[in-house]
Every structure is written in C-alpha cells, then in structure tokens.
Amino acid sequence: MLRFIIRRLLIMIPTVLIIITLTWGLIRLAPGNFYDSEKNIPEAIVKNIRAKYGLDQPWYVQYGRVIVRLFGFQYIPVRDENGKEVVGSNGQLVMKYEWHPYPDFGDSLKYEGQSVNRILATTLPVSITLGLLAYILAMIVGLITGTFAALKQNSKFDYASMAFAMLGISVPNFVLGPLLVLIFSLTLYWLPPARWGGFPSWNLLMPVLTLSALYMAYIARLTRSGMLEVLRADYVRTARAKGLSEKQVIFRHVMRGGLLPVISFSGPALAYLITGTVVVEQIFALPGLGNFFLNANLSRDEPLIIGIVAFLSLAILVFNLLVDIAYAFIDPRIRY
Amino acid sequence: MSSLRSDQFRLFITLILIAALAIGCSVAASNDVYFGRVVPPPGQILRYVTGDEIESLDPQVGTGQPDARIYAALYEGLVEYDPKNSQPIPAIAESWEINADWSEYIFHLRKNARWSNGKPITAKDFVYTFQRGVSPKLASRNAYLAYYIKYSEAYNTGGSFVRDSQTNEYVLEKDVLEGADKKDEAATDQPPAEAENSAADAEKHKRLHTPARLVLPADEKERAALLKDNPKIEGAIAGKVIEPVKPEDIGVEEVDPYTVRITLKQSARFFLGLMAHQFFRVVPGEAIEKYGKDWTEPANIVTSGPFKLKERILYDRTVVEKDPMYWDAAAVRLNRIIFYPVRDNNTIMNLYKVGEIEAFLNHTVPPGWIDYMRPLKDYMGTPENGNDYYDFNCRRGPFTDKRLRKAFNMAIDKVTFAKWRKTVTPLTGFVPVGIFPGYPNPKGDEFNPERARQLLAEAGYPVTKDGNGNYSCPKFPIAEVEILYNPPSTNKQIAEFLQAQWKQNLGITVPLREMEFRTMLNVRAKGEYKGIARDAWGGDYMDPFTFLNLFYKGAENGSGWHDPEYDKLLDEANAQTDPQKRYELFAKAEAYMLEEQPVIPLDTPTVNWMKKPYVKGMYPNPLTLHPWKYVYIEYDQAKWDQGVPNMAE
Numbered sequence: 011m012l013r014f015i016i017r018r019l020l021i022m023i024p025t026v027l028i029i030i031t032l033t034w035g036l037i038r039l040a041p042g043n044f045y046d047s048e049k050n051i052p053e054a055i056v057k058n059i060r061a062k063y064g065l066d067q068p069w070y071v072q073y074g075r076v077i078v079r080l081f082g083f084q085y086i087p088v089r090d091e092n093g094k095e096v097v098g099s100n101g102q103l104v105m106k107y108e109w110h111p112y113p114d115f116g117d118s119l120k121y122e123g124q125s126v127n128r129i130l131a132t133t134l135p136v137s138i139t140l141g142l143l144a145y146i147l148a149m150i151v152g153l154i155t156g157t158f159a160a161l162k163q164n165s166k167f168d169y170a171s172m173a174f175a176m177l178g179i180s181v182p183n184f185v186l187g188p189l190l191v192l193i194f195s196l197t198l199y200w201l202p203p204a205r206w207g208g209f210p211s212w213n214l215l216m217p218v219l220t221l222s223a224l225y226m227a228y229i230a231r232l233t234r235s236g237m238l239e240v241l242r243a244d245y246v247r248t249a250r251a252k253g254l255s256e257k258q259v260i261f262r263h264v265m266r267g268g269l270l271p272v273i274s275f276s277g278p279a280l281a282y283l284i285t286g287t288v289v290v291e292q293i294f295a296l297p298g299l300g301n302f303f304l305n306a307n308l309s310r311d312e313p314l315i316i317g318i319v320a321f322l323s324l325a326i327l328v329f330n331l332l333v334d335i336a337y338a339f340i341d342p343r344i345r346y
Numbered sequence: 347m348s349s350l351r352s353d354q355f356r357l358f359i360t361l362i363l364i365a366a367l368a369i370g371c372s373v374a375a376s377n378d379v380y381f382g383r384v385v386p387p388p389g390q391i392l393r394y395v396t397g398d399e400i401e402s403l404d405p406q407v408g409t410g411q412p413d414a415r416i417y418a419a420l421y422e423g424l425v426e427y428d429p430k431n432s433q434p435i436p437a438i439a440e441s442w443e444i445n446a447d448w449s450e451y452i453f454h455l456r457k458n459a460r461w462s463n464g465k466p467i468t469a470k471d472f473v474y475t476f477q478r479g480v481s482p483k484l485a486s487r488n489a490y491l492a493y494y495i496k497y498s499e500a501y502n503t504g505g506s507f508v509r510d511s512q513t514n515e516y517v518l519e520k521d522v523l524e525g526a527d528k529k530d531e532a533a534t535d536q537p538p539a540e541a542e543n544s545a546a547d548a549e550k551h552k553r554l555h556t557p558a559r560l561v562l563p564a565d566e567k568e569r570a571a572l573l574k575d576n577p578k579i580e581g582a583i584a585g586k587v588i589e590p591v592k593p594e595d596i597g598v599e600e601v602d603p604y605t606v607r608i609t610l611k612q613s614a615r616f617f618l619g620l621m622a623h624q625f626f627r628v629v630p631g632e633a634i635e636k637y638g639k640d641w642t643e644p645a646n647i648v649t650s651g652p653f654k655l656k657e658r659i660l661y662d663r664t665v666v667e668k669d670p671m672y673w674d675a676a677a678v679r680l681n682r683i684i685f686y687p688v689r690d691n692n693t694i695m696n697l698y699k700v701g702e703i704e705a706f707l708n709h710t711v712p713p714g715w716i717d718y719m720r721p722l723k724d725y726m727g728t729p730e731n732g733n734d735y736y737d738f739n740c741r742r743g744p745f746t747d748k749r750l751r752k753a754f755n756m757a758i759d760k761v762t763f764a765k766w767r768k769t770v771t772p773l774t775g776f777v778p779v780g781i782f783p784g785y786p787n788p789k790g791d792e793f794n795p796e797r798a799r800q801l802l803a804e805a806g807y808p809v810t811k812d813g814n815g816n817y818s819c820p821k822f823p824i825a826e827v828e829i830l831y832n833p834p835s836t837n838k839q840i841a842e843f844l845q846a847q848w849k850q851n852l853g854i855t856v857p858l859r860e861m862e863f864r865t866m867l868n869v870r871a872k873g874e875y876k877g878i879a880r881d882a883w884g885g886d887y888m889d890p891f892t893f894l895n896l897f898y899k900g901a902e903n904g905s906g907w908h909d910p911e912y913d914k915l916l917d918e919a920n921a922q923t924d925p926q927k928r929y930e931l932f933a934k935a936e937a938y939m940l941e942e943q944p945v946i947p948l949d950t951p952t953v954n955w956m957k958k959p960y961v962k963g964m965y966p967n968p969l970t971l972h973p974w975k976y977v978y979i980e981y982d983q984a985k986w987d988q989g990v991p992n993m994a995e
Binding site for chain 2: 040041042043045046047048049050051052054055057058059061062087093094095097100101102103117120121122123124129132133188191195196199202203204205206292293294295296297298301302305308309310
C-alpha cells in the first residue's frame with residue numbers, strides 16, 4: 011500500500027511537468043500578448059515591455075525560467091547595499107536567482123506587482139470554501155435521497171426525488187444561478203445577489219446551491235442505482251438469511267458495495283467543484299480561482315495561467331489518488 | 347407510471363409558476379421612479395463598481411478606465427478633471443502660465459499639498475514622476491502620452507545624442523535632417539513663458555531652448571535606415587561621442603520647489619488637459635525606490651489624492667478612506683469609497699437593484715434593459731468622448747479602391763442603426779458629436795444607397811435588380827471580404843446589422859468572422875484581415891486631436907491609412923494659437939480624411955450608467971472619470987437628484 015502511494019506520488023512530478031510544458035507551448039501558440047489593448051502602442055514601448063518581462067530572450071531561456079522556478083529558484087531584482095534596485099546598461103533591472111524551499115510561479119503580467127503564489131494563496135480559500143460546502147451539501151442530500159429512493163423503490167418519494175435529480179442534471183448552473191437570484195434577491199430581497207461575504211455568510215447560500223445542484227443530482231442517482239444493484243446481490247441475501255437486522259444489512263453490507271460508484275465519482279467531483287467554479291464565480295462575482303483562471307487566459311497572463319494549471323492538475327491527481335486509496339478500504343476485492 | 351408523469355408534470359408547472367411570478371413582480375414595477383431600492387447607506391460611504399479588477403495601484407502602470415477611477419481617489423496631478431465637463435481644473439498646481447504657442451507650460455504648485463505620510467509635495471516629486479513614467483525600466487504602456495515632452499521619447503526608446511568631444515556642442519536635427527528646422531520653429535522661436543529664472547535652472551532651460559538635438563535610435567535597423575535616408579548624418583556624427591539620453595534630459599524642470607516647467611517638442615494645446623491623466627499623477631519617489639514593485643502594498647503605499655488606501659483584496663474590493671493629510675481635506679465629504687470589481691453586467695445590475703452599490707461604470711446597462719431604464723430618474727445617458735467604427739483594410743484587398751470604401755459606407759443607414767442600438771447617436775464623421783463645444787464637425791457622407799450602387803458600378807462591379815426588387819452584385823469578389831469582430835454578442839448583432847444593410851442595399855452578402863479579442867487586435871493591427879474590421883476609440887483627453895491623431899504619421903491604426911497631406915493639415919492646425927481657428931483646421935483635416943473613407947463611422951456612444959438619486963456631485967461627464975472629492979451622499983430626500991443632474995450650473 012505504502013509503496014503504491016509513493017509510486018503514484020512520484021509519477022505526479024513528471025505528469026505535472028508535462029502538463030506545464032504543454033500549457034506553456036499552447037500559450038505561445040495563441041496569438042496576442044498581455045500588453046495588447048484597443049489602443050495600439052508604439053513599437054518602442056512594446057520593446058521596453060518585452061525587455062522588462064524577459065520576453066526578448068530566446069524561448070529556451072524563457073522556458074527554463076518557468077521550470078527552475080518550480081523547483082524554488084526565484085528570479086528577483088539585485089539590490090545594492092542601500093537596498094536600491096540595480097539598473098543595467100539596457101535600462102532594465104538586473105536580476106538574479108535565489109532559492110526558496112517552495113515553488114515560485116513568478117509575477118502576474120496583468121496584475122503588476124502581484125505574485126502568482128499570492129494570488130493562489132488568496133483565491134484558494136474562496137474556491138475551497140465554495141467547493142467543499144457544495145461537496146458536503148451534495149453528499150448529504152445526494153446520499154440520503156439516493157438511499158431512501160433505493161429502499162423505497164417505485165414509491166412516490168422515489169419518483170419525485172429522481173425527477174428532481176433529472177432536473178438538477180439538466181438545468182445548467184448559468185440558468186439556475188440567475189433564477190435563484192431573480193427569486194431570492196431581486197424579487198424577495200432576502201439574499202444578497204452577489205459578492206463574497208466571507209465564511210459563514212448568507213452570500214454563500216445561492217452560489218453553493220447553484221454549484222452543488224448537478225453533483226447532488228448525480229450522487230442521488232448513483233447511490234440509488236448502486237444500492238439497487240447490491241440489494242439484489244447474493245451476499246446481501248446471505249446476510250439477510252443469517253438473520254441480521256435490516257439496519258445491519260444496509261449499513262454493513264449494502265452501503266459498502268452500493269457506494270463504490272459514488273466514491274469513484276466523488277474524487278474527481280471534489281476536484282471539479284473546487285476548480286470548476288468559473289461560471290458560478292462570474293455570476294456571483296466571487297474572488298475565487300476560477301475568475302482568475304478565465305481572466306488569465308483572456309489576458310494571456312502566462313505565469314498566472316501556468317500557476318493555476320499546475321495547481322489544478324496537481325489537485326486532480328491527488329484527489330484521484332485519494333479515491334484509489336478509499337477503494338482499497340471499501341472494496342475487499344481490491345488490494346495494492 | 348402514471349403517477350410519475352403526474353408528479354413530474356405538477357413539479358414542472360410549479361416551477362414555471364414560480365418563475366412567472368418572479369418575472370411578473372419585476373415587470374409589474376414599471377411605474378417605478380428609480381430602479382430598485384433607494385436607501386442611502388449611513389456614514390457617507392459610497393460603494394461603486396468600476397468594472398473588472400484593475401491592473402495595478404500604480405497610476406503609471408494601469409492603463410484602463412477602471413484603474414483611472416480608482417487612481418482619481420488615490421492620486422492627484424497638476425490638474426484634475428472638472429466633474430461635469432472633464433476639462434482641466436486646478437489641483438496640486440493652483441495656477442499656470444502657458445506661452446503663446448502652447449509649447450511651454452509653467453505650473454505653480456500650492457504650498458500646502460502633502461503626501462498621505464504628511465510630507466510636502468514639491469516640484470521635485472513631479473520631476474521624478476515624469477522621469478519615471480518614461481523610463482524604459484518601468485516600460486509603461488502609457489509612456490507615449492508623454493512623447494510631446496521634449497526628449498522624453500528619445501529617453502523612453504533608448505535613443506542617443508551625438509556630442510562633439512572637443513567643442514561639447516551637440517549635433518542638431520536641423521543641421522542634418524531635411525525639413526527638420528520647420529518643425530522645430532514652433533517650439534523654439536516663441537518667447538518662453540514668464541517665470542522668475544533662478545540661476546541654477548538657467549542652464550538647463552537654455553539647453554531646452556536650443557534647437558532640437560539629433561537623436562539616434564537605439565535600434566540598429568532604425569539607425570541604419572535613418573543614416574541611409576540622410577547621408578548628411580554620417581559625416582556629421584563621424585568621430586563624435588554617442589551619448590545615451592538620460593532622464594534628466596527630458597523637458598521637465600524644477601524651477602523652484604513649487605514651480606515646474608514643462609517644455610514640449612511641439613505646440614500642443616491639449617497638453618493641459620492631458621496633465622489630469624492618470625499617467626501624470628504624482629507618485630512617491632521615496633516609497634518606490636525603497637520597496638520596488640511592492641510599493642503599492644497597503645503597508646508601503648504613499649498617495650497624493652483626497653483618499654488613501656485602506657484595504658485591497660484582489661477581485662473582491664479596494665477600499666479607500668478620506669485622507670486627513672490631503673490639502674483640501676475639509677472639502678472632501680465622503681468618508682470611504684468601496685470599489686468592487688465585477689465583470690458581468692447583469693451581476694452589476696442586480697447589485698444596483700437591491701441597493702448593494704450606489705453607482706457603476708459606463709456601458710453597463712444591457713441593451714435589453716434600456717427601454718425600461720431610460721425613463722427612470724437614476725439613468726445617465728449623455729454622449730461620451732468616444733466613437734464606434736469599422737476599419738477598411740486600406741493595405742490590401744478590394745478596399746484599397748476608395749470608391750468601394752465610399753460605396754460600402756454610404757450603404758449603411760446610421761440613423762436607423764442608432765435607433766436600433768438605443769444607447770448611441772448616429773455618427774457620419776469621425777470625431778464624436780456633442781462633446782467639443784465649438785468644433786464644426788464635418789458631416790461625411792450621408793446614407794445614399796443609390797450613389798453607393800453607382801460607385802460600385804464605376805469600380806467595375808455593377809449592381810443589378812431582379813423582378814422582386816432585390817439587388818445583386820455578382821461580380822464583386824466576395825471571397826476576399828469578411829466582417830471581422832470580437833465577442834460579446836452585441837458586437838455580433840452590430841456586424842449582422844451591417845451585413846443586412848449591404849445585402850439589402852448592394853446585393854452583397856459579406857460573411858461574418860468572429861475572433862477572440864486579443865487575436866483580433868493582432869490581426870487588425872497587422873492588416874491581416876479581409877476587408878472590414880470592428881474598431882472603437884475612447885479619447886485620452888478632451889480635444890478632437892485625440893481622435894484625429896489615430897491617422898497621424900507614425901500612429902498605428904487598423905485601416906493602415908496615412909496621408910502626408912492629412913499630416914500637414916494637422917500640423918497646421920496644431921500650430922494655430924487661436925482656438926477656433928485651430929478647430930476649423932482640424933475639421934478641414936477630418937473632412938479630408940472622411941473623403942478618403944478609411945473607416946465606416948457608426949456612432950457616438952452614450953455613457954449608459956446609473957447612480958442612486960442620493961449620490962450627489964457625480965455627473966455623466968464625457969470621460970466617466972469622477973473626481974471623488976466632489977461626490978457625497980445626500981440624506982435629505984428633498985435634495986435628491988431627479989434625473990440627470992444639472993450639468994450647466
């Protein structure tokens with residue numbers, strides 16, 4: 011088991027490196043630069059900008075800079091004994107590498123003076139709060155509804171909950187979000203229509219609901235079908251036959267097998283909930299990772315894109331690993 | 347199975363009813379006076395959405411309008427924008443003198459201006475600010491705004507002077523460049539503006555008043571081209587010292603601690619208005635040199651405006667507070683302004699409706715909402731300092747033929763267009779109408795489909811009419827033409843409008859091509875689009891030149907159109923001292939450009955924003971830049987604004 015985990019962790023390093031390399035290449039291919047705007051700027055100014063951000067260097071130098079930064083080598087201005095930044099003969103700052111024990115993604119190009127590390131550090135709590143709350147809500151409601159629906163198959167409750175689930179899956183969040191806003195903010199004036207209010211706050215209610223609706227519905231349906239399958243399995247019949255109470259049968263035997271599909275879904279789901287909040291963040295104007303990711307792409311902010319992609323890919327890899335570990339605990343057939 | 351159907355059905359009906367109820371409630375309120383809740387927040391606090399998150403708190407770095415609105419709170423320059431008409435009014439400079447040909451400006455600073463740390467703001471700070479703005483190290487995208495200042499372009503682009511090491515004389519432009527002396531005349535032959543010259547600055551001042559020195563470009567290729575075009579230079583610079591232009595060389599001097607003199611390389615009447623621009627607002631040299639790029643951190647920042655920074659959370663809020671150190675703090679009425687970055691227009695409208703914000707930026711009310719909003723008393727819809735147009739590709743393709751450009755322009759009914767768009771006024775010229783009082787806007791070509799078809803025929807593409815009254819133009823090379831535009835969908839609708847007009851009036855169906863914004867900018871700047879591309883301009887300052895300058899020599903524009911005759915007309919206009927005469931010459935240049943039709947002018951947009959009636963001192967000015975010190979919350983309902991506030995008072 012330990013060997014399995016270590017091996018998986020080690021494989022993550024080249025995987026993330028490959029993802030970053032591909033991302034870096036794709037950004038190069040996209041036309042346009044972060045400094046482009048509706049106003050054409052003179053060629054000479056473009057030259058200054060390119061020199062300032064090292065874009066005048068050959069591609070391998072630029073690529074190398076991205077990679078060594080990942081291993082903790084920060085690229086920072088040299089200061090003289092008075093603490094003043096040193097300017098070189100080309101009119102630009104003189105820079106040097108300095109090692110720190112954490113990866114550095116450099117400074118954002120669009121948000122001058124903001125390091126990507128700091129942007130990640132301030133936006134992650136927002137995205138994680140949203141994602142986790144939505145995840146917990148989806149899990150609680152989904153599991154309970156799914157389980158009851160399976161136990162009371164073909165009852166009115168079953169049909170009603172599955173109809174709701176169908177609705178949850180088919181109504182996209184960019185429809186659900188504004189609909190909730192229309193009812194609870196613009197008409198009833200109960201809830202704030204947008205913005206971050208910290209945790210806990212009423213501002214969270216609608217974004218979390220919007221975000222979790224789809225996952226809630228999925229989990230309910232997965233739970234129901236998983237449970238139904240297991241309820242008919244031989245080992246459940248055996249458990250009943252040996253005289254276990256219905257409670258014991260369900261909690262010890264049915265749940266364990268019936269929840270496998272939910273677990274394999276829930277790992278990536280958590281990753282997507284935390285990282286895939288772009289639309290919800292946009293509708294509710296929340297300062298999360300998604301908002302930055304979208305904007306970084308639109309504004310060709312290379313260090314920020316790479317920083318976020320590196321984080322997202324790492325998150326998805328880790329959650330997948332966690333799912334695999336959970337499998338081993340739940341499914342007796344799986345051993346690493 | 348039947349129970350499932352009826353359950354689902356009931357649920358569906360319930361949801362529809364809830365939605366209908368909600369929509370019904372919001373529509374039923376159509377006899378409202380204002381949009382949504384009207385409850386002033388206690389404590390003189392203003393909550394404002396300024397658009398997307400700003401690039402930086404450094405006014406010389408951020409280039410956007412959202413940035414400029416926050417800088418207006420934190421930084422002050424020599425002059426400030428008038429809250430109503432955006433013209434320059436005194437700020438840190440309490441008075442100024444300008445010489446007869448508008449090439450030299452002397453600013454007298456007020457003695458009580460202070461930084462937020464209590465230290466006085468002096469002429470040295472302005473010299474630092476201007477030198478820093480054009481330094482290659484800062485690489486500001488706005489540096490070109492300072493190119494009117496003598497030698498600042500040379501410094502910004504890494505150029506060099508040429509000095510004779512024996513005589514210490516510099517090689518002058520007029521000695522080696524053809525036609526250079528004429529350009530120079532304006533800036534040097536006029537008597538300098540009145541100022542008590544101290545001995546210390548006399549030398550530099552004299553230096554700035556000698557004819558312009560020759561500047562060699564830093565770029566090898568450019569230098570080679572210059573030498574090739576002007577064989578005299580090679581001989582003139584042989585054996586002499588090449589001396590890089592230094593920050594001290596630019597035409598900004600400290601005459602005494604409270605007097606700044608700015609010498610321009612040419613006559614520029616609009617320069618005073620430009621001084622209110624974010625790029626020229628004074629920045630704290632001490633903090634910048636100490637903290638480098640981290641100087642804008644809340645712990646390090648030092649500001650010069652009526653408000654100081656309290657808190658900043660990226661993509662969440664920027665909070666500023668009244669600064670007691672500000673020289674005019676007694677006049678500042680707001681205690682706090684909270685700027686929210688919000689990108690989505692519908693979200694902004696929602697926040698405004700429930701009263702979570704007091705006002706928001708321009709161009710925000712979505713087109714579908716306009717008819718409902720316009721009659722309300724909190725809607726602002728006056729014309730602004732900008733225009734919308736489409737470029738013709740004058741570099742390659744069929745539109746190198748002027749007749750085709752004119753035909754395609756004449757086939758667009760701009761009056762109908764403006765009626766359909768709702769938030770614009772029609773524009774047939776290029777400089778926006780109703781922004782510059784006294785400017786005789788040339789008309790340009792009116793809607794004339796008959797003449798358009800005639801022009802097409804003259805160009806070799808006859809238009810025929812079939813039995814149903816539909817036109818067709820079979821010979822037109824449709825494969826070489828596209829309408830290029832960028833998202834969002836409103837731009838697409840405009841492109842479709844043009845497409846429909848050309849189909850209807852010329853019988854030509856031009857294909858549409860949507861392209862992501864930055865990709866389009868690139869394609870457009872290089873002239874790599876087929877025929878027609880969307881474009882727009884927001885003025886940098888309150889003068890028609892900010893628009894006409896787009897086609898002036900050296901400037902890049904999407905159409906690629908340039909004409910020495912046009913440049914000459916603009917030079918003539920800018921050399922005028924009489925403002926009306928100057929406007930007339932500008933109009934002549936604009937008419938000349940319109941005759942060549944490098945663009946399809948469409949409209950002058952209106953500002954299109956809203957503010958709660960209890961927000962006073964905030965006006966729909968042409969730049970949508972608000973000097974926040976005049977803004978306040980009025981708690982007495984009797985004094986609230988009823989509609990657009992009086993702009994003439």
